[in-house]
Amino acid sequence: xxxxxxxxxxxxxxxxxxxxxxxxxxxxxxxxxxxxxxxxxxxxxxxxxxxxxxxxxxxxxxxxxxxxxxxxxxxxxxxxxxxxxxxxxxxxxxxxxxxxxxxxxxxxxxxxxxxxxxxxxxxxxxxxxxxxxxxxxxxxxxxxxxxxxxxxxxxxxxxxxxxxxxxxxxxxxxxxxxxxxxxxxxxxxxxxxxxxxxxxxxxxxxxxxxxxxxxxxxxxxxxxxxxxxxxxxxxxxxxxxxxxxxxxxxxxxxxxxxxxxxxxxxxxxxxxxxxxxxxxxxxxxxxxxxxxxxxxxxxxxxxxxxxxxxxxxxxxxxxxxxxxxxxxxxxxxxxxxxxxxxxxxxxxxxxxxx
Numbered sequence: 001x002x003x004x005x006x007x008x009x010x011x012x013x014x015x016x017x018x019x020x021x022x023x024x025x026x027x028x029x030x031x032x033x034x035x036x037x038x039x040x041x042x043x044x045x046x047x048x049x050x051x052x053x054x055x056x057x058x059x060x061x062x063x064x065x066x067x068x069x070x071x072x073x074x075x076x077x078x079x080x081x082x083x084x085x086x087x088x089x090x091x092x093x094x095x096x097x098x099x100x101x102x103x104x105x106x107x108x109x110x111x112x113x114x115x116x117x118x119x120x121x122x123x124x125x126x127x128x129x130x131x132x133x134x135x136x137x138x139x140x141x142x143x144x145x146x147x148x149x150x151x152x153x154x155x156x157x158x159x160x161x162x163x164x165x166x167x168x169x170x171x172x173x174x175x176x177x178x179x180x181x182x183x184x185x186x187x188x189x190x191x192x193x194x195x196x197x198x199x200x201x202x203x204x205x206x207x208x209x210x211x212x213x214x215x216x217x218x219x220x221x222x223x224x225x226x227x228x229x230x231x232x233x234x235x236x237x238x239x240x241x242x243x244x245x246x247x248x249x250x251x252x253x254x255x256x257x258x259x260x261x262x263x264x265x266x267x268x269x270x271x272x273x274x275x276x277x278x279x280x281x282x283x284x285x286x287x288x289x290x291x292x293x294x295x296x297x298x299x300x301x302x303x304x305x306x307x308x309x310x311x312x313x314x315x316x317x318x319x320x321x322x323x324x325x326x327x328x329x330x331x332x333x334x335x336x337x338x339x340x341x342x343x344x345x346x347x348x349x350x351x352x353x354x
């Protein structure tokens with residue numbers, strides 16, 4: 001049954017995933033539902049497995065129980081998750097429910113509901129913190145369309161049933177926390193966007209229901225950056241309630257805001273450089289290009305088995321920002337600049353530009 005809205009507790013506690021692109025700029029909090037928007041051929045399975053291995057509550061040092069539900073995935077992908085869970089030790093605290101690609105469509109519709117019912121038992125009856133991973137929600141929606149067509153239902157956008165929104169909501173809204181229970185359900189749903197189209201009905205409706213999205217970028221992936229998490233389209237709407245003083249560090253929200261602003265400017269500068277050539281850019285614009293390179297290669301990029309603490313992530317963010325002149329950091333207070341800005345990096349870059 002859906003959680004009674006009056007009984008819900010607001011999601012607040014920061015979850016450290018060990019991935020700088022998530023922890024630093026799109027933080028996950030306990031009780032949140034945060035999907036991963038991916039595409040065919042992108043490493044969403046590797047990213048999800050890394051989150052499962054590394055996710056923990058910052059203050060309580062608590063490991064999550066894992067409920068993993070797979071719908072319509074191939075046998076080799078299922079083997080990857082089983083092997084990964086076994087080697088990392090996560091299998092001892094995990095429940096895995098598979099409905100593979102050769103299974104009936106109706107079975108795929110039952111799989112996430114079975115998984116979420118089990119997660120609710122672990123969270124609200126046993127008081128555990130549960131991380132639910134659902135993959136692949138696009139396959140689930142394809143089965144919903146197939147069953148709806150067989151029943152003769154009137155189709156909606158792209159042939160999906162008109163109740164697709166409410167059906168997805170009945171799954172996603174089962175994440176959260178309840179008054180009187182120490183447990184929680186944090187949900188991550190993987191979905192592959194057909195033709196990388198974020199306006200496709202499945203990612204479009206998912207984005208309306210959930211509290212943000214982690215978007216994997218094909219351009220970053222082709223350049224060898226892992227995890228290829230896009231800096232600008234990714235979003236965590238509950239990040240503001242789980243970071244900052246008392247949760248992570250006082251400079252965290254300001255740092256994330258400044259990184260977003262500077263990286264957005266980098267995107268504009270790169271577009272300009274494609275038109276007029278990089279040599280025609282101003283010295284300041286060239287420094288922004290250097291910041292973009294440092295941000296992507298040092299902050300976003302990390303090893304598949306590299307588990308970064310939130311302190312490491314924040315320091316890497318300040319290292320990247322210190323490539324830029326201090327006067328360009330309009331969102332940072334003088335107090336935080338004095339405390340965290342690296343003046344030696346600024347002078348070295350300025351000398352190189354001159």
